[in-house]
Amino acid sequence: MASLVLNETGMENCGIDDSFKYNLYGVVYSVAFVLGLVTNCASLFVFCCRIKMRNETTLFMTNLALSDLVFVFTLPFKIFYNVNRHWPFGDTLCKISGGAFITNIYGSMLFLTCISVDRFLAIVYPFRSLSIRNRRNAGIVCGIIWLLILGGGMSVTFFSSTNQSKTSTTCFEGFSKKTWKTYLSKITIFIEVVGFLIPLMINLACSSMVLRTLRRPATLCQTGTNKERVLRMIVVHLAIFIVCFVPYNSVLFIYAMVRIKALMSCWVERLARILYPITLCIATFNCCFDPVVYYFTSESFQKSLTTGKCQAMQENMLQSEGPVSSKENPDTHTAELHILTSNGKDQASETQF
Template identity: 80%
Template structure:
């Protein structure tokens, strides 16, 4: 029971809710992300920039999953016996996972956008070296932003001083900007696929790209948009920037629910791997990457028509006209 002046709020339901959702997330997240990392590290012999982003995404999910048993114990027993240090690590792992997932998903979206919309001009940008640099920068950002105190029982003074500023920063950098980038990249890819030349030549590969966009945006919007929207309102009422009892009741009621939905992203991310990488799908189902996948995995994007001898090895590659309408390219498995 939380009471703020004349506003009385009972949010004790969240403990049972957290206990159930964290248990489900731990079991599913542990299995799916361990399997994903096993495929990335042991089954896929050739790795490109997209695979590197997905590997870091799976690692971020797995780090968070390992902290869930401690959270489960706390919400069941209402007692934290593991010390303040582990409590801060557990809270920081959640921040790292949520915003790390959004940033790595955004990198995958941008990489797909460059491969489809600017296939030739992006070849010098879409390299493993550049992808590695981006991954390091993301980890530095999310680890720095993930420094937190134990649990969410922050005082009003804490919210008004530095916590509100941190919330605004992570909302803008970790959520709003990635959301806009994802929407912009997806819309430009869809616009490219609607061109008459593309419609005639992309064939079944177009369906794969469309499924990939739908799954990607669905996970992003379902898991992250509700939580971050409610978090913004939650911060406003906690700092008393908005003095409204019904809004505070609404925010404190919706916050645990949207947080649980955001937590489940660690179970849904492997769906992105399955629809994004044909090589991941083959490695997962057959236990090995065949030579024809290995020959196309380097870029998982368009290659020049001059390489026709190599593109014969690709089962589902179809031709796509480049933006100048003159050069014929081949779209490989994204």
């Protein structure tokens, strides 16, 4: 989270210099701004203008793209600050910019988790989940997620303010030891558990159960193309979590322990302050990687990139994205029910996914 950037010395006698982070942030934010703006604007165009038949998965993806864009639009301010090491934009934009990072990081994890759970239900429990997997429930879930991430962002940015010196004004730094010990450490741990650990466990559990379902004979008898797409989707989801989010949240937790004196070691603090800017930059690139999830998760998204025929995309949605409700896809349900009856098991065809 930008507002928890490791800028304080923590233990002043350690003599740690982490000024390299300013140049690093400037370069990474510039690249992320260009790539994130292009890819997420293109994704929103596809979701809003090219895909005419939308389901709950598309709704989760749209909200994920919006979460990324909220963060991307604040990057020019961060770029200016890290290049000039001066914040002239005022206290309000400082708070907004810090909150946007939290919204993006933890919003991405939660929306990716929703996509993973939705695919899990579509494959493992295709009929039992019909009453759950609909746009109304997906909209409620998206609303709850926005409340969580905005609430978490506001709780942290409440302590994030500009600090003026004789030569410059700083932002995202300057938290006192008392603030860390009294408020920020507790907020950090809560966000780590709700926004990172629980989504990570859910993603791992859903992925393992989907893989187990794909190994069943009734599933193996289906065509291998869609199965390969499912496997690619699982790999992409887990890769984003492991590469982008695990290092950042792990280092953030260690730093929080250092700040509340649970870990009193210059070596640990030095390691945290060196690794934190690196892991934060990697986490920043998640806004550029999320469109890869759209590509592998939704076949209609793939089709929309190569054809402008809405009818073809609608037909593809019916085949590939799974039923949204029993009223919307009666023909698909009838065909799948025949498959289930012939196999004698509660097993879904891959063509449903």
